[in-house]
Amino acid sequence: MNKGKQTVEPRPLAVLGRPEPNSHSSEMHFSSKGKELMSPNVASNGKGPQRVSLSLHIKDLGPEPCVIPKKRVVDTHALIIPKEEPFTDDMPQDEVPIAVIHPDPLSGKDLAIREFSTGKSNWQVPPESLHADEIVGGGASASMSKRHTSCELATVSNEIPSRLEIASSQLGEVKISVSYNNSALGGQKFQLPSIDELRELMAQRCLRSYKLIDPNFDVIKILNDMCECISELATNSSNQSREGDVMPALDVLKRSPGRDALDAESNRENGCVLARLLNGSFIVQPSSNGCVDDVGGKELVVLPQHELTLNELRWLHDASDITKGEEKVEISWVNEINKDFPPPFQYISENLVFQNAHVSFNLYGIGDESCPTCFGDCLLAEQPCGCACRAGRKFAYSSAGVVEEDFLGECISMTRDPQQQFLLYCTECPLERSKKDDFPEPCKGHLKRKVIKECWSKCGCHKQCGNRVVQRGLNYKLQVFLTPDEKGWGLRTLEKLPKGAFVCEFVGEILTISELYARNREKHTCPILLDAYWGLKGGARDEEALCLDATCYGNVARFINHRCFDANLIEIPVEVETPDLRYYHLAFFTTREVHALEELTWDYGIDFDDLDHPVKAFRCRCGSKFCRNMKRSTRELRC
Ligand SMILES: C[S@@+](CC[C@H](N)C(=O)[O-])C[C@H]1O[C@@H](n2cnc3c(N)ncnc32)[C@H](O)[C@@H]1O
Numbered sequence: 001m002n003k004g005k006q007t008v009e010p011r012p013l014a015v016l017g018r019p020e021p022n023s024h025s026s027e028m029h030f031s032s033k034g035k036e037l038m039s040p041n042v043a044s045n046g047k048g049p050q051r052v053s054l055s056l057h058i059k060d061l062g063p064e065p066c067v068i069p070k071k072r073v074v075d076t077h078a079l080i081i082p083k084e085e086p087f088t089d090d091m092p093q094d095e096v097p098i099a100v101i102h103p104d105p106l107s108g109k110d111l112a113i114r115e116f117s118t119g120k121s122n123w124q125v126p127p128e129s130l131h132a133d134e135i136v137g138g139g140a141s142a143s144m145s146k147r148h149t150s151c152e153l154a155t156v157s158n159e160i161p162s163r164l165e166i167a168s169s170q171l172g173e174v175k176i177s178v179s180y181n182n183s184a185l186g187g188q189k190f191q192l193p194s195i196d197e198l199r200e201l202m203a204q205r206c207l208r209s210y211k212l213i214d215p216n217f218d219v220i221k222i223l224n225d226m227c228e229c230i231s232e233l234a235t236n237s238s239n240q241s242r243e244g245d246v247m248p249a250l251d252v253l254k255r256s257p258g259r260d261a262l263d264a265e266s267n268r269e270n271g272c273v274l275a276r277l278l279n280g281s282f283i284v285q286p287s288s289n290g291c292v293d294d295v296g297g298k299e300l301v302v303l304p305q306h307e308l309t310l311n312e313l314r315w316l317h318d319a320s321d322i323t324k325g326e327e328k329v330e331i332s333w334v335n336e337i338n339k340d341f342p343p344p345f346q347y348i349s350e351n352l353v354f355q356n357a358h359v360s361f362n363l364y365g366i367g368d369e370s371c372p373t374c375f376g377d378c379l380l381a382e383q384p385c386g387c388a389c390r391a392g393r394k395f396a397y398s399s400a401g402v403v404e405e406d407f408l409g410e411c412i413s414m415t416r417d418p419q420q421q422f423l424l425y426c427t428e429c430p431l432e433r434s435k436k437d438d439f440p441e442p443c444k445g446h447l448k449r450k451v452i453k454e455c456w457s458k459c460g461c462h463k464q465c466g467n468r469v470v471q472r473g474l475n476y477k478l479q480v481f482l483t484p485d486e487k488g489w490g491l492r493t494l495e496k497l498p499k500g501a502f503v504c505e506f507v508g509e510i511l512t513i514s515e516l517y518a519r520n521r522e523k524h525t526c527p528i529l530l531d532a533y534w535g536l537k538g539g540a541r542d543e544e545a546l547c548l549d550a551t552c553y554g555n556v557a558r559f560i561n562h563r564c565f566d567a568n569l570i571e572i573p574v575e576v577e578t579p580d581l582r583y584y585h586l587a588f589f590t591t592r593e594v595h596a597l598e599e600l601t602w603d604y605g606i607d608f609d610d611l612d613h614p615v616k617a618f619r620c621r622c623g624s625k626f627c628r629n630m631k632r633s634t635r636e637l638r639c
Contacts (some may be wrong), residue, residue: 311344322480323347323556328473331556333480333489342480342489346553349473351585354511358543359583374459379466387455387467390575395467396452402500403452403572403589411450411572412591415603416565422448424535430545431529434513443539447605449532451581452574469502470574470587476503480559483599485621490599491559497594503569506557506586508550514542516549527551532573533581544582557588563601565626568594571602 193201202219308316315322321330322342326349333342353359371386378385379399388395396407403411414421423445432440455467463472477494497503506528516527527549534540550558560569574585588602601622608620608629620629 312341314344315341323349327555329475329477331474331478331480335482337482337484340482342559345551345558347555348507348553349555351507351510351548352553354509354515354549356515356543357510357512357546358541359510359546359578371459374455374461374465374467376462377465378455378459378461385455385459385461385467387453387459390453396572397466397469398500399466400498401466401469402498402502405500407450407452408500408570408589408591411570414447414450415570415605424448426534426539428539430513430534430540430542431531433542434517434545443535446529446531446535448535449573449581451532451584452572452587454574454576456576470505470585471576474504474556476501478504478556478600480556483561485623487561487621489559490561490601491556492597492599493594495596497590499590499593501590501594503588503590503600504555504557505574506548506550506571506588507555508548508558509553510546510583511549512543513545513547516547519549519551528586530573530582530584530586532584536581540582546583548586560588561599561601561622562604562606562620563622564606564620564624564628565603566591566624567601567603568592568598569600569602 199219202222315333318324318333320332322333323329323331324347326347335341373381373383373385374387375381375385378387379395379397384393384395394404394407396403398404424447425445426443429440429443432443435441452470454469454471455461455465456471459465461467476497479492479494480489481492482488483490493503508527510530513529527547530546530548534545568591569588570591571586571588573581574587575581576585578584588600594600606620606628620627622629
């Protein structure tokens with residue numbers, strides 16, 4: 001039976017002139033319900049980035065499904081850690097360590113970092129001929145040992161006073177090592193605090209001393225700032241080209257390989273509090289029993305070299321804002337599960353036209369007829385403006401900036417309730433035509449849509465008019481995160497969202513269905529049909545049958561996972577600059593109030609029973625009690 005479930009089966013063909021994403025084994029087939037989403041993740045093609053000279057030191061990044069494995073970037077410089085473990089094969093035997101800045105020895109009795117010097121060598125690649133012990137400055141020369149191997153940097157002896165060392169790498173990695181002289185304590189037991197204890201005490205002191213009233217005050221931020229200052233000063237003094245590479249990425253490192261490296265260190269009871277910055281992020285790793293007395297004979301060694309792909313480097317760089325400044329708000333990403341990076345793609349905040357997609361419409365439909373009635377804030381006008389008239393004489397938005405309850409309710413029930421689903425059928429469906437040009441199958445139906453018509457540039461109203469919501473872009477604090485339930489990456493909100501709130505638009509490349517089919521199926525992440533009008537007009541010409549593909553170019557919506565039936569987001573077509581529904585924006589609004597840290601989901605409209613479809617589906621892990629995929633547990637899942 002034709003339930004309007006449609007699928008797209010792209011034929012594998014080469015795509016020219018575009019970045020090739022990763023290949024991926026999982027695919028899905030999609031419904032319809034007027035919304036089509038046809039391919040899953042990004043995957044690898046083996047054509048990765050070229051070598052770069054930048055280096056980063058994160059340990060042991062295993063292969064992961066969403067990131068291009070490609071050529072690896074071999075870093076040539078490494079952080080320095082206190083030596084304890086024996087050397088292994090993966091440790092470079094002729095490592096050139098990064099520069100180490102030696103501060104003046106601390107002569108006082110406390111643990112505080114008093115001062116440090118930004119030596120000229122910081123951030124610079126030391127000459128190959130220089131060995132670790134040659135690079136180390138003389139400030140605390142007593143602590144520096146002979147060179148045992150190329151990986152050993154210095155020996156911390158019992159005689160040395162408390163001191164501070166700062167090591168840095170080309171990418172803005174900074175390690176701060178604070179050694180504590182137990183004799184300064186007069187023999188008192190010295191037990192390093194946990195990071196939380198340290199944070200709290202520091203916060204109390206800062207609040208007391210500086211009378212801070214900013215509710216966002218955070219000690220870690222201060223430490224990050226301090227590290228950024230170090231980087232800035234060091235960069236200015238030695239290597240201008242590193243400027244801008246420093247970015248706060250605390251979350252990213254929570255479970256990063258870099259963190260693992262420090263975890264290893266923490267077991268060494270080396271008497272040091274280690275602070276590490278990776279592109280500005282900061283981690284303090286106390287050891288359990290840190291007295292200099294215990295440190296005798298321990299040596300600072302170079303971490304094993306680590307390789308990162310260019311994409312991984314990019315992700316680290318963009319950790320605090322994956323939008324790269326394209327949106328009004330920053331969107332961070334975080335992986336608290338493993339060492340994977342998000343799949344590679346180019347962030348765009350507005351749809352881009354690909355080749356033949358026909359989106360330059362005749363604008364007579366708006367403008368003269370409707371715009372003169374738009375003035376100031378159209379929502380406040382006594383008579384609805386022309387734009388509202390086009391959308392049924394009523395604005396879809398309330399004065400609070402959210403979708404009106406009635407309007408939202410109708411959209412939700414049209415999507416969720418199969419009884420009320422209203423499908424429109426094309427006499428000749430572009431989708432079926434693209435699948436089989438010779439003998440296209442009958443149209444399987446497209447969901448009739450309720451559409452929002454926003455005022456726009458040709459209207460006489462103010463940019464802040466209440467009937468302009470989607471076009472003003474993202475407003476809420478969102479975060480991309482690796483889901484704990486094997487759905488891959490997902491999107492969550494970091495703040496409470498009211499019901500009917502605009503979250504984001506689905507942004508990607510606008511292309512025709514034929515162009516989509518011409519793309520290699522493996523490359524599809526999440527194409528969505530813009531099929532709202534097809535059934536209304538009996539069909540659409542090839543160049544007018546459009547869809548959005550966010551595989552290579554997309555926005556944050558490409559991370560939104562599917563949830564059967566009771567998803568907290570719903571997609572609504574929004575007309576902004578075009579007068580008909582050949583092309584429109586697809587915007588996500590909340591179906592209910594959403595709590596901070598809740599994952600954002602929408603119902604892709606997948607028909608999990610459509611096993612005839614050749615495109616592989618994914619095993620749904622939405623967790624909804626209405627999950628449509630549950631019946632499939634006994635069947636062969638093709639993912
Ligand atoms: C539009 S992408 C969403 C972002 C994706 N999770 C990622 O890591 O890039 C769609 C893909 O996410 C995964 N996915 C989405 N919803 C899912 C669900 N409910 N259960 C399992 N996997 C899901 C599937 O692999 C699907 O092909």
